[in-house]
Amino acid sequence: MKLFMASLATETNSFSPIPTGWSGFKEHLYTKTASRGEAGLFAAAVTRWRAMAEARGWEVAEGLCTYAQPAGPTVRAVYETMRDDILTDLRAAMPVDVVLMSMHGAMIAQGYDDCEGDMMARIREIVGPKVKIGLELDPHCHLTELMLEKATAIICYKEYPHIDVVERAEELFTICADAAEGRTDPVMRDYDCRMMGMYHTPFEPVRSYVDRMSAMEGQGGILSVSLAHGFPWGDNPRCGARTLVITDGDATLAERRAEELGKELWEMRNDLRRFPGMDDGLDRAVAMNAAAPIVLADFADNAGGGAPSDSTYVLRAALDRGLKDIAFGTFWDPVLVGMCMDAGVGAEMAVRVGGKIGPMSGDPVDLLVTVRGIARDAAQHLGRAEMKMGDCVWLEADGVHIVLNTRRTQTFHPEAFENLGIDLSQMKYVVVKSSQHFYDGFAPIAAEVIHLATPGAITPDYANIPYTKRDANYWPRTENPFASERADQ
Template sequence: MKMFMAAMATETNSFAPIPTGWSSFREGLYTKEASRHPPSSFAIPLVVWRERAEAEGWEVVEGLATYAQPAGPTIRQVYESMRDDILADLESAMPVDVVLLSMHGAMIAEGYDDCEGDLMQRARGIVGADAVIGLEIDPHCHLTEAMLEAADIIVCFKEYPHVDIGERAEEVFSLCAATVAGSIRPVMRDHDCRMMAMYHTPFEPMRTYVDAMTAMEGQGGILSVSLAHGFPWGDSPRCGTRTLVIADGDADVAAAAARELGDRLWGLRERLRIRYPDIETGLDRAMAADAGPVVLADFADNAGGGAPSDSTFVLRAVLDRGLKDVAMSLFWDPVLTRMCIDAGVGAVMRIRLGGKIGPMSGDPVDLDVTVRGIRLDATQLFGKGLQRLGDSVWLEADGVHLVINSVRSQTFHPQVFTDLGIDLAAMKVIVVKSSQHFHAAFAPIASEVIHLATPGAITPDFTIIPFTRRDDDYWPKTENPTSEKVRP
């Protein structure tokens, strides 16, 4: 057997002001040897797939693996160049029996509403109908018709935060290996849930729902179950939540199970309605807590959703209250980071922080700070993968501890603070610019976790997103949507 594998991923916020170009991909990941090095998130599957394939005695051909931090649409020439690079390597590797791709599922480029579907359909045109194509994607995807038509197997991560990327890679390989061996005949069907929500899987009701999804697998001919959460800030006609079921040779079984899961989720919608506190209410709760630290999530300035990661709304509220023992990260500011590194640890400086990218970033804040720590080539853990932060700096402004850095990233792990020397146990409040991925690593050290309804580029109000490519027939924009689309 011969297998080709590659990865190309970014999550596109159609309304973000930052274009996704060459620097974004090369800053994140850009290599044809990803499976032989410590992986970042979207390269984890390639490591798993190589290990599994070589254990089976398969020949492995590895193409480009590339990833960019979420931002605005990818520049057309950049997308086409990367796509054509992958396809050229696939063409050169022919004939192949299996193609495995690690992608995001919500990548949009200039002229392409569905980059994943475009790449996969072109790959299908090269390998023909008999080869098996498997795809692992983020649940914050659009799950388009083109993707479903081109692939034999599609599996989404089940967990949010995404702590199961490696496990889902194992699942994709096992299903594709069984398919090419002829022991299963996968059939995929999806169901439109007519919803947009945040599905935080550590919490109820989603914990029970995801466990029920997993329990269905292996029963009654069902091979795999996924929930495509959707990415609400991607302007796609398919934006929204969909259930996906793969059954062994029986489309009716797959369709019925997808509908059952969709109906079950619809019944949970009121429990999923977002009721996050505003900044002032969240700070009131944090300061009233008997124990610390309390972790506050600056939801709307999450770089992982395409936000600039330089908003000042929470910082301004903290300063206005005169709070101390507050730690905040990550503020993306390559210029200020370089200035502070040049000044050195111990330097006292007058700085201007944040508010640089656009109105969603708020106004700049002027501060007198002391440079307390510097870390060059910093990284943070995200699950089993490492995420580059570039250079990072710890600044203190009268008891407010700020982490700035040079490579835009959300905050995943406490080490963004602790690697610089910040004692989080001494903090009353920790503010992280993240929507949910921080939770796995921060919840164990937090007395309480509070998601804030902050202003910014990905504000958590799905009723006001200015879509141009999809209609308003989804909950909660429409309380009782009428559409019910099931893939035939």
């Protein structure tokens, strides 16, 4: 047996002011040997696939693995060049029995609303109808008809934060290997939940829902169950939540179980978590007067959703309130980081923080700061995956502590602060630029975690996202998006 594997991934925010070009991919991961020890979320799957294939005595061919921090649509020539590089290596590797791809599922390029579907269709054209094609996706994907038509099996990570990438990679390998060896016949069906939202898996009722999904697998012919959350800020016709079930040759069972799970999610819609506004959340944090730090998520300035990671709304609010012993991280500002590194630890400087990329970043904040720490080539973790941050600096302005870095990335772990020597146990408040991936790392040190519905590039106002390609027939924009269908029955 022979396996070909590769990875091409980014999450596209159609409304982001930052284009995704060559620098976005090449600064994070861009190699054809990712499975030989490269760090990062999108090296994890190919690393596991190689180990599993070689343990079975399979031959392995590896193509390009690359990932860009989420931003606006990918430049057309950049996408086409990377795609064609992978396809060229696939042709050279032929004949193969299995193709496994690690992608995001919400990648949009200029001229391509569905990069993953485009990739699946071109791979299928090369390998023919009998080769098994597996696709591992982030759950914040647009599960398109072309993906479902051309792939043999699609599996989404179950957890948000995404701490189960390796486990899902193992499941996908097993399903495709069993199919290639003639033991199973995977059949996929999905169901449109007609919902837009964010489904944080550590919290009820989503926690129990995901556990019920997992319990179905391996029972009565069900091979895999996924919830595609959708990525609300991707302007794609299929944007939104969908349930996906893979069975062993039973399309009717797959369709029925997907619909049952989708309807169950719909019934939970009014019980899903809601986030306080910025001022209400800060009021709540101050009133708690907790012994351990209160962790506050700057939801809308999450680089992992395509935001600039330099918005100043929460910083300005904290300064106006006179809050002390508060840490912010991470602001993306390569120029200011370089200036502070040149000045050195202990330097006092007048600096302008944030508000640089565009209107969604707010106004810049001018501060007199002291450079307290410098860390070169820093990293933090999301689960087992090491995520690079670039160079970082720690600035203090009278009890307000700010971490800036050179690689635009969200805050995943306390390491983002600890790399610089910041003792978070001495902070009353920690503000992280992230929507949810921070939770696994920060929850153990927090007296409370508060997700703030902040202004910015990905404000969680799902009813008013200005789609041009996605219709308005989804909740909460439409109170009952199934109404017209039921009226016709």
